[in-house]
Amino acid sequence: MDDIRQLLLAAFDAEHREHLAAIRAALAEAEAGRPADWNDVFRRAHSLKGAARAVDLPAVEEVAHRLEALFDRVVQGRAGLDRATAGVVDLALDRIEGLVAGLPETPEPAAPADAIAALDACLSEAPIPEARPEAKRGPEPDARPEPAPEPAPPQQDHTVAYLRIASDQVESLSKAVHDLTAVLQGQEAIGGAVAGLESGARGLRRSVDTVQGRTGEMVALARRLREAGDPAGLALDGFVDRVRRLDGDLRAVIRGISGLARVQSRSTGAVDTALRRLRDDADRLLLVPAETVFGGYGRMVREIAREAGLAVEVRLHGLDLQVDRGLLQALKDPVLHALRNTISHGAETPEARRAAAKPEALSVTLSVASKGSQLVVTIRDDGRGPDLARILETGRRQGLVPAGAEPGRHEILDLVFAPGFSTAASVDRIAGRGMGLSVVAEAARSLRGRASLRPAEPYGAEVTITVPLSAARQPVLLVEAVLRPGEGPQTFGLPSGAVAQLLRLTERDLTSVAGEPAVRIKQGGRDVVVPLVPLASLLGSGVAPLPLRDGLVRAVLLRCGAYPCAVAVDRLLDVRVLLVGPAPPFGGDPQLMSGTVMLADETPALVLDPEGLGARARIGGLVAAAPASAPERRAKRVPTVLVVDDSITTRTLEKSILEAHGYRVFVCVDGQDALDRLRRDGADVDLVVADVEMPRLDGFGLLQAVKADPGLTRLPVILMTSRGDPADIRRGLDLGADAYITKQKFDQRELLDTIGQLL
Structure with a gap:
């Protein structure tokens, strides 16, 4: 029974998030003065209540029951949703979120008294009946009739079933799949051996055919010998019969080997396709939406603000981004510290915000995005912003700034990440100990990234945590390049997020700028010329020719800073989700390497840094993308x-x-x-x-x-x-x-x- 309830709770966890997100979105629409679908909000509160009842969570059911009654009044026009009432709804939603988040520690939580009291106060004009546990066994005694179920549109049922699986089991599954990939690569050797057998049998049959071509002569000779009474005639007849039987047997063997080769080829292709899909699916299991770690932070920030008597609006963006679970866990505490910092150092008095023509509530935004090979987490507020003079004064007092030194603006702002640094006047529950931003900086450094504080426009502050996605599983484009003549090709990886386009270039696509090869491409609706540099040249083996195969130059157009760059390679192999480890501590240019991956055959490959490649390419001569100078002849439209x-x-x-x-x-x-x-x-x-x-x-x-x-x-x-x-x-x-x-x-x-x- 416990296992069944755990499965139900896992499904409820996903369902309640969806309902809360939709209700919050409606509140945001109403706050912005746009119409909100209150009928949908009412139905969601009703569904949330029923779902809570199904998993035996009376505390959530009580809160949802009152929300349903409140939204019923809004739908019927008997009540409005002013700022105070919206704040009560926000409190109730946060309490529901907190109750569900705390279920592992508190399986039977008590109803939140503050949310219940606040909702009852809003509903005090006409008290509503209590949501009783016994209602689970029969129809609910609601004053409002149940809304008629709406017919579901065809092909729109995207219900997802969720299971809770231990992360180490997923890791083991992924490793087992990759091990299986390596083992099944032996099928290629078997296929080669079968093909060799077939080739050898056909060669042997050609020899037999040569003998067969002489059988007519041997038959005639055998007849003459028999007529002459020579016993060798009978022996020769027997030899001819054996040659004919050998030819038949050999034909049968060749047919068998050919059939086996076809079956083996089809089987290998099917296994390879199935294994590739299995490998990709297993790897994707290790990628989770950022919401799984950061989804509850909106509630936490609002709770911190309530305890401080502050009004706050929290916006979360990009939480659907798929990121390695381990990387998100490593960023969990640093991001929370940065969010607490927005309250402790960004909040202003209502009078100060009104004087600055700001909204009454402090706006806090958490954004998660991937840019090239980097994961970027941004925490922004529209509060008072960093006080440069005060930061510098504190830095001098703590000995972080030498006497007489005049650091620049960015150097001053970087002081806040020092351990023990704080500009707070006193120590309270959320500020004053100087540990928050130092935790952020230390976590970023441990992940081979960086943290920065900058003023936001038009006001406020922005903390950015940038870490390489190479600290996690990520999609990687695998390419091959021959670095030195006479050597075999080497495999390299490029973060697929930094790949703007894969190029197959003919001679007509190539041009030259300042004596350096370049390629003319379309970008933003205009022709631009970008550098085209062989990967072999960038990796330090001297000036290398453009690799040409089948009349084409294959290249990868990279997003690398303000100016794009095309890197020519010998082959474009595959895009795979791989576990990217740290770059090797020895050999090569560290600015060009962002990590390593293990390929299916257990051989390592370097993952290259697009920013480093772009910088190296610009040093080579072409510094900027320039508009095409020569008029283009109108070409036939490409489908x-x-x-x-x-x-x-x-x-x-x-x-x-x-x-x-x-x-x-x-x-x-x-x-x-x-x-x-x-x-x-x-x-x-x-x-x-x-x-x-x-x-x-x-x-x-x-x-x-x-x-x-x-x-x-x-x-x-x-x-x-x-x-x-x-x-x-x-x-x-x-x-x-x-x-x-x-x-x-x-x-x-x-x-x-x-x-x-x-x-």
């Missing part, structure tokens, strides 16, 4: 394909395949994103390749919407999915799909041929 898939790996690989064959490619993360793009830029898209299983709007829903739109109905759509069930295929074709490709037997040639036929 544009929209790739829609919620898997970044699949999107990247499909984009890479299509761009390599001359198509222009847009990407979208799900069906709704694609539909919005098509309705905005549909005239620029010639064909859509869409996955079926996606959040928000799946491939079937996207296809239906496209075919129902008069402006898009003629647009070809290819559905590409792992669902190979005939009923699914028939459904996709019935809805108007122009083609349906299953991923189990995916061959890039099939995709390219299909696109070619449709265009």
